[in-house]
Amino acid sequence: MQTKYSIVKEAIKSQILDGTFQPHEKISSESELMEEFGVSRHTVRLAIGDLVNQGWLYREQGAGTFCADRSKNNAQSMVEQKSIALITTYLSDYIFPSIIRGAESYLSKQGYQVSLFSTNNDHENERKFLEKILTQQFDGVIVEPTKSAVSNPNINYYLNLERENIPYLMINAYYDELEPFHIVMDDEKGGMLQTEHLIELGHTNIVGFFKTDDIQGTKRMKGYLKAHRKHAIDIQPNNIVTYNTVDKATKPAAVLKELLKEPASKRPTAIVCYNDELAIRLLDILREARLKVPEDISIVGFDNSFMADLTEVKLTTVSHPQSEMGELAAKVILDMVKKSKASKKQQNMENDLIRFEPKLVERNSTAPLSKKTK
Amino acid sequence: MQTKYSIVKEAIKSQILDGTFQPHEKISSESELMEEFGVSRHTVRLAIGDLVNQGWLYREQGAGTFCADRSKNNAQSMVEQKSIALITTYLSDYIFPSIIRGAESYLSKQGYQVSLFSTNNDHENERKFLEKILTQQFDGVIVEPTKSAVSNPNINYYLNLERENIPYLMINAYYDELEPFHIVMDDEKGGMLQTEHLIELGHTNIVGFFKTDDIQGTKRMKGYLKAHRKHAIDIQPNNIVTYNTVDKATKPAAVLKELLKEPASKRPTAIVCYNDELAIRLLDILREARLKVPEDISIVGFDNSFMADLTEVKLTTVSHPQSEMGELAAKVILDMVKKSKASKKQQNMENDLIRFEPKLVERNSTAPLSKKTK
DNA sequence: ATAAATTTGTGCGTATGTATC
């Protein structure tokens, strides 16, 4: 070892080994080392660069160069996996592909790999995947909660993620027990928008269909109720219909059929739907009943999915950021990953959530209450 | 990656992965690389330095820089990942989510992890992902080819997969140069089914729209031609319309508009579409032109996607196995993985493909040629 | 066999950009 940079290298290494520099302690800056050893900055950087590559040091731009904590990943051989896990309820249906795409494309661009897990809204699957994620080493996890409105049996697995310092965040909804960072719609406001839009069009007999095993559905329902209260409109007893994942294909359609049997004066003149998927389903029922949308009955969807634009009657609906939400989730999780790697300890985000503002998207499935149905 | 040295780095890594540089072969000298990339020697050295540290290259003073033999250091802890990579063109659109779901659910059940990569039908992205897959260790790869009808610039990467004994298979289409195992529709027969159905309904002036930058489109077109020949029907010169991914949103719609300007006696009475997505798009055009489907004009889609059932006019279309195809692909790839692990040498499958039989799904977008348009 | 050319290794100076405190 006679080269200047290896002299510097060895000197620094000694200082680490003899405890002059403790783990996470800042070492001298490059310019200080220049003076100290009487070499150029380039030479200092060569030495430090080698030590960084060998895991002795790590650099932080703007802050300094720090002694690494080598007690940790000794055997780990730094495979540089760079992968993020993405757990969603469904992956092929509805707006989920768009959300996933937003996340996938951003993460790909950043050189991360995306591993997909879909729970089919089943807690058992969620548990299996969390186990897998804990076993292998993922850098971070994006979760779309399974049945977020009911209590979650897998809380312990999430706590383990925290213990192992694997950052995670939730989208669309969150488990209340955990208070994780989450990115959601303002679903309550969305529900209000849907309902107020109809009220402003003159409707007072508005039936609402809400899926209540996830948190979005309960919040949208809350918005529906609030809108009625705000405009001092009584809600007909049969006008709130709740359903679950299991009966989503049958119950709302059946209930609507029943409601339509009422005489025209009593039956609802407008429908608020939990989402576009349901709205499209109900459109079929209305068509069968020979009711014209929006002349005879108005209907509002939620999520502004591709479906809203596909049918003959273009749906009035509420915007959902979809791929934008996915991309934001990707950005935030990478940020969390970076921070967790740097500090190796629990971080606290300034905010614990990001909320997207819903907007009403007016198309032609809603119209003012017409005379004949009055 | 915008820094110059990482551009150089990635470029060199690509050349290693695509086989330009074989193990122990000398790569270009630093001064050659300077000229080639138009950067300073310092930058070249940074790039090479990184790659040396990561084990891609080794340097010999006075002799040159050489490609390392990476097949050796597999001692690398063998984490028993059990993961499969899935490369598709799109992941959020159309029938792809269903295919992916079929594969994902099966692989999950078998304890495999699924990593998703979507190319957006761009060869450049496909290359990036193949590099990633070669770098990390995947057990197997399912590929949905990007622009399968045009020659593929990434053939070398697939050959490298074979060299490294990573099994792969293709779905929906395949690269002709490679003769990989593939699972496809019988697209030619599908095209015939579409066209014959219309011919049997009495149509003779049938316009066909085909996306010809993937192999499915060209095969479906072939089926369209065959059906005409079989029934000895001449094809009007303007009745074959081809388009590509880039102009799919504009060209077919514009061409159809032109065709509809013809007098009723000359204009087509039926349309064969490359897929349902296009059919839905064209339905909009027909609606604008105040033509009733199927009374005034018949239209046939392809793939039997969820879209076919969503619109006011339910599309007559050709079945696509979708999630079934995904699941089969998953089964086959696991089989190949098992075999490749057992024998450690090139396997030959008995068959080199599985072909799904298409079936016509009759709904109400097609009708017998009516008197008035005759 | 020797000299010349080539190629990597070491080292310095300088400038600009960007992140952090």
Next chain:
DNA sequence: GGATACATACGCACAAATTTA
């Protein structure tokens, strides 16, 4: 906002090892 520290990039010079004429 300003100071500090690291990140990227270009230029030059000479040394040491190897190959080639």
